[in-house]
Amino acid sequence: MHPDHLRTLEDLRRFPVVTKADLRAEQAEHPPFGRYLCIQRSEVARIHGTSGTTGKPTAFAIGADDWRRIANAHARILWGMGLRPGDTLFLASFFSLYLGSWGALAGGERLRAGCLPFGAGVPGQTRVAVRWLLETRPTAFYGTPSYALHLAEVAGAEHVDPRDFGFRVMVFSGEPGAGIPATKRQIEEAFGAACIDSGSMAEMTPWMTNAECEFRRGMHLWQDIVYCEVCDPRTYEPVAYGAEGTPVYTHLERTSQPMIRLASGDLTRWVDGPCECGRTYPRLPLGIYGRLDDMCIIRGANIYPSAVEDVLRTIAGFGGEFQMVISRERAMDELVVRVEYGHDVARRAETAPETLDALRERIATHLRSVIGIRPVVRLEAPGTLPRTEFKARRVVDNRRLYEESVRSTPGGPG
Numbered sequence: 001m002h003p004d005h006l007r008t009l010e011d012l013r014r015f016p017v018v019t020k021a022d023l024r025a026e027q028a029e030h031p032p033f034g035r036y037l038c039i040q041r042s043e044v045a046r047i048h049g050t051s052g053t054t055g056k057p058t059a060f061a062i063g064a065d066d067w068r069r070i071a072n073a074h075a076r077i078l079w080g081m082g083l084r085p086g087d088t089l090f091l092a093s094f095f096s097l098y099l100g101s102w103g104a105l106a107g108g109e110r111l112r113a114g115c116l117p118f119g120a121g122v123p124g125q126t127r128v129a130v131r132w133l134l135e136t137r138p139t140a141f142y143g144t145p146s147y148a149l150h151l152a153e154v155a156g157a158e159h160v161d162p163r164d165f166g167f168r169v170m171v172f173s174g175e176p177g178a179g180i181p182a183t184k185r186q187i188e189e190a191f192g193a194a195c196i197d198s199g200s201m202a203e204m205t206p207w208m209t210n211a212e213c214e215f216r217r218g219m220h221l222w223q224d225i226v227y228c229e230v231c232d233p234r235t236y237e238p239v240a241y242g243a244e245g246t247p248v249y250t251h252l253e254r255t256s257q258p259m260i261r262l263a264s265g266d267l268t269r270w271v272d273g274p275c276e277c278g279r280t281y282p283r284l285p286l287g288i289y290g291r292l293d294d295m296c297i298i299r300g301a302n303i304y305p306s307a308v309e310d311v312l313r314t315i316a317g318f319g320g321e322f323q324m325v326i327s328r329e330r331a332m333d334e335l336v337v338r339v340e341y342g343h344d345v346a347r348r349a350e351t352a353p354e355t356l357d358a359l360r361e362r363i364a365t366h367l368r369s370v371i372g373i374r375p376v377v378r379l380e381a382p383g384t385l386p387r388t389e390f391k392a393r394r395v396v397d398n399r400r401l402y403e404e405s406v407r408s409t410p411g412g413p414g
């Protein structure tokens, strides 16, 4: 490709996409940053990276000019969410290689909000957070949806009403939860604050360029900072407004590791209708609700963990945590949904054990009507399932385990 090939926005769709696998391969061959650094090594002001939980970590190098642009972009977007100078922003996320926390901090500071980079992930830290929140009274929160729900749970155990923290705006990224209607409602009810969804990918920092405004009608695409096309995942041609596809992102401002058509692998639907805020950016009305690769196909049905979560959160008696286990028995896929019930259900079940049967049946029926297959529902006592202070990993796929074990068994099927 040559710069002459780009005359109009329509020309962009003819450019090939770059994938995360391409970036990883390039960095493996030319460590640490690959040949797409595009600034001098001496101009690198910050180095970040991925945690590498799903493969080799990726290294991000950001120049000082870019860091300023990132702060400016995030300040604009946080303003759109309703933050103002004089607000205090409580950042309850990991301060590590993870870019999310630092990007939110840069934006908060640029906006001239007071920032409290509290962090997360240290054992016992959430109980300490409850005390700090009551004493410092921040007006805004940044973190992951699963952490906010965990914080509400810990506060409850300390006999503190999360509404007493006094948050007005809660900004989320890192997980799809804040875009899932039932989870959004649950967070808003627990904290009495506006739950605002945001986030694209670390590679695309300023990652806040997908972000809801204060009216919360789905994430706007801030096209003047990062240009996003929602594309057919096979051809990478943009799909029509109203249709589903995968976001493909192009940096307009970055000079360090700028991306031209980075394929996200996420799934979303985009629309171009008006918004009450007056912004004319397209929107993702349901947020980013899945990934091309974590959508589970079970007996021919496409199943998103976010859809299961949405159903569970509407069911009275649901204890707040769940896990999906997919297994293959005798070549037949089975979905087991492990669901925690609440403390009130546990109390009732002591004298009326049929309470659990009724709850199990209600969950299985509801899930079947939404996801198309009837899962095996296994009820778990409150507090049984692993809690996360960061990204929830709620899908366990055991099918590969089954396939590997039959392949290594002489005379086994397949």
Ligand SMILES: [Zn+2]
Residues within 6 Å of the ligand: 212, 213, 214, 215, 216, 217, 220, 275, 276, 277, 278, 279
């Ligand atoms: Zn808006």
